[in-house]
Amino acid sequence: MKHFLALLVFCAGILFFQPIVAQTQDSISETTIQQVETPANKGNADALLTHMPAPSFKIFSVMKGVLGMAVLLFIGFIFSKDRKNIPWKTVVIGLIIQIVLAIGVLYVPAIRSVFEFFGQIFVKILDFTKAGSEFLLGDLMNAETYGFIFLFQVLPTIIFFSALTSLLFYWGIIQKVVYALAWVFTKALKISGAEALSVAGNIFLGQTESPLMIKAYLDKMSKSEILLVMTGGMATLAGGVLAAYIALLGGNDPQLRLEFAKHLLAASIMAAPAAIIFSKMLIPPTEEINKVIEVSQDKIGSNVLDAISNGTTEGVKLAVNVGAMLLAFIAFIAMFNFIVGKIGQWTTLNEVIAAGTNGRYNELSLQFILGYTFAPLMWLIGIATEDIVTVGRLLGEKLILTEFIGYISLADLKASGVLANPKSIIMATYILCGFANFSSIGIQIGGIGALAPNKRVLLSKLGMHALLAGTLASLMSATIIGMIMG
Numbered sequence: 001m002k003h004f005l006a007l008l009v010f011c012a013g014i015l016f017f018q019p020i021v022a023q024t025q026d027s028i029s030e031t032t033i034q035q036v037e038t039p040a041n042k043g044n045a046d047a048l049l050t051h052m053p054a055p056s057f058k059i060f061s062v063m064k065g066v067l068g069m070a071v072l073l074f075i076g077f078i079f080s081k082d083r084k085n086i087p088w089k090t091v092v093i094g095l096i097i098q099i100v101l102a103i104g105v106l107y108v109p110a111i112r113s114v115f116e117f118f119g120q121i122f123v124k125i126l127d128f129t130k131a132g133s134e135f136l137l138g139d140l141m142n143a144e145t146y147g148f149i150f151l152f153q154v155l156p157t158i159i160f161f162s163a164l165t166s167l168l169f170y171w172g173i174i175q176k177v178v179y180a181l182a183w184v185f186t187k188a189l190k191i192s193g194a195e196a197l198s199v200a201g202n203i204f205l206g207q208t209e210s211p212l213m214i215k216a217y218l219d220k221m222s223k224s225e226i227l228l229v230m231t232g233g234m235a236t237l238a239g240g241v242l243a244a245y246i247a248l249l250g251g252n253d254p255q256l257r258l259e260f261a262k263h264l265l266a267a268s269i270m271a272a273p274a275a276i277i278f279s280k281m282l283i284p285p286t287e288e289i290n291k292v293i294e295v296s297q298d299k300i301g302s303n304v305l306d307a308i309s310n311g312t313t314e315g316v317k318l319a320v321n322v323g324a325m326l327l328a329f330i331a332f333i334a335m336f337n338f339i340v341g342k343i344g345q346w347t348t349l350n351e352v353i354a355a356g357t358n359g360r361y362n363e364l365s366l367q368f369i370l371g372y373t374f375a376p377l378m379w380l381i382g383i384a385t386e387d388i389v390t391v392g393r394l395l396g397e398k399l400i401l402t403e404f405i406g407y408i409s410l411a412d413l414k415a416s417g418v419l420a421n422p423k424s425i426i427m428a429t430y431i432l433c434g435f436a437n438f439s440s441i442g443i444q445i446g447g448i449g450a451l452a453p454n455k456r457v458l459l460s461k462l463g464m465h466a467l468l469a470g471t472l473a474s475l476m477s478a479t480i481i482g483m484i485m486g
Contacts, residue, residue, distance in 0.1 A: 080283075248407055341364060371389040
């Protein structure tokens with residue numbers, strides 16, 4: 001604890017001397033990227049992303065990253081239910097794993113090649129999905145003629161990937177990969193075999209599918225273990241939606257698709273140790289843990305065709321749910337913005353906002369409120385100063401609405417050139433990783449509660465803790481990747 005407080009004092013010193021260091025940052029910024037704000041420059045952000053300078057360590061970036069990490073850990077410490085028993089060794093090892101992964105993705109050719117290899121698999125899966133979609137929809141899939149139609153170009157990806165995941169699960173491939181990751185988590189981070197399986201499974205499966213692998217253990221799990229099961233679901237991405245986000249952010253550009261595939265994969269994997277860090281900080285383990293790792297042998301289907309059929313059916317349900325959810329949430333955003341916009345007009349607040357933001361926001365809106373609410377936190381974790389309000393808005397949309405809304409907004413902001421720094425786009429990709437939003441609390445209570453009815457009350461009590469831990473996990477991954485990028 002003394003060392004942690006010393007770290008915070010050190011970071012406070014960085015804040016005090018920031019104006020001096022900022023001059024260095026300004027000179028660096030002028031040589032790397034110019035701010036782009038108008039729709040007339042559409043496509044510039046994509047060009048910048050595909051021609052980003054090689055990552056390099058910068059003193060200011062490292063100090064800002066240390067500050068951001070300290071702030072996030074301090075938040076976890078403040079909200080801990082048992083500060084005296086926080087397993088600091090687990091926290092430190094978890095951070096080391098995250099930092100090693102970030103360095104590997106950005107600097108180590110062998111590790112980067114592994115992520116790019118799996119990224120290419122996801123990109124190829126998008127091509128396979130397109131073949132099936134073109135059979136059903138024909139020329140409607142031609143984005144150059146009809147434009148980008150979310151219903152046709154993103155949602156089919158969820159259906160195909162759900163069927164593919166079901167097939168891989170039937171063959172036992174996912175279970176073997178999950179077992180290997182769970183073994184690493186158990187040995188390195190001192191967590192139980194069951195919760196390690198759940199966290200590792202969440203890298204590939206959804207927040208209600210992964211607990212199926214440990215349903216035999218759920219009834220006997222402690223409060224600390226249940227929180228980690230929930231946090232793992234909040235912090236990571238399922239394969240189906242991950243493929244959809246690659247299509248959304250990368251568009252039809254193969255190089256951009258590969259770039260975002262690599263970072264989305266890294267974000268989901270880095271989120272696993274981060275979820276362990278913050279869940280164990282909020283509710284430290286106090287009971288003896290069972291390190292036995294036993295993967296459930298339950299099959300999804302009685303044969304290959306049945307597995308594909310079941311996966312397809314689940315994919316259709318998920319795609320319809322996503323589409324309906326987006327329709328409702330975006331409509332509610334429009335209604336909310338209309339109401340507060342009128343209030344801003346009657347109170348002349350709209351004119352003040354337009355003048356104060358140099359036209360970036362023309363009126364009082366949800367985006368304006370969320371952006372300025374989370375802007376200070378975005379600055380602390382290392383987002384470029386000119387982008388803190390915009391990325392703060394994305395975090396708010398993820399929390400209040402869903403990460404899908406956040407990624408749609410990120411894709412729009414990227415295409416229109418509103419985000420001034422390509423580093424902000426990459427960090428936002430990590431910030432939005434995971435299902436940490438209010439609706440997920442209800443999903444987990446219903447999904448996990450169905451597997452362990454006697455834990456339903458506990459699940460409802462831990463919902464906000466899991467939301468906080470999942471959010472802090474994503475922010476930690478973004479902070480580390482931003483620090484390493486330079």
